[in-house]
Amino acid sequence: MASEVTVLFPREEIRERVEQLGAELTRDYAGRTPVLISVLKGGSIFLADLFRVTLLPLRVEFMSISAYGGASGPSGVVRILKDLDRDIGGEDVLVVEDIVDTGLTLSYLLSTLRSRQPNSLEVCTLLDKAVRRIAPLGMRYVGFDCPDRFVVGYGLDHEERYRNLPDIVAVDPETLSADPDLLVPYLTVAEGSASSGEVVGPEGPRYSPR
Ligand code: IMP
DSSP states (O other): TTTEEEEOHHHHHHHHHHHHHHHHHHHHHSSSSEEEEETTTHHHHHHHHHHHSSSSEEEEEEEEEEEEEEEEEEEEEEEEEEESSSSSOOEEEEEEEEEEESSHHHHHHHHHHHHTSEEEEEEEEEOOGGGGGOOOOSSEEEEEOOSSSSEBBBBBBBBTTTTSSSSEEEOEEEEEEETTTGGGGOOSSSSOOOHHHOEEESSSSSOOOO
């Protein structure tokens, strides 16, 4: 059981949901030129897909931050490693996140961005681990509710690996640390053969290699 991998969000489901979010943004921001801010590195894949299905003359900015954590987890104190290239004063800003967990990192980021006086400031996260929330946040756009499991893929990493996994899978991080190549067979571009909730053990079905 320990080495089980569960496909939580297969690529097809992600694609469909991202298209729906893009349609919502296109409608909600009609007539405006929003600035989409992606937090490196995890949010970059979601951003790349989302902004191509958002039919608006939008702008994209990247930020890089480092969250200080302690033995008890994230502290909510964030250092900006790479700031925005342009001012966001008076702009309609949408922060695009891969996952919001405790919410401490995002909460700090939002207060920093709010101090720059944008016209509006909203959040679009692909995954929402709401059960772990410490800092209350109003998030306008959520792709999927995420169970309290460690997930990797579609931008999300485990020790900087597996961001390029096409599906989002749940796996025990300690198992993955002990067997770092466990998810290598999932790095494929095969026709999606996994379905939501499928449990795949070490000897179980794999995506067929090309
Ligand atoms: P928060 O401040 O606790 O909300 O932390 C959010 C950040 O933690 C995300 O941007 C991710 O980088 C990371 N994170 C939280 N949960 C996961 C996970 O299940 N897999 C990979 N990274 C995660």
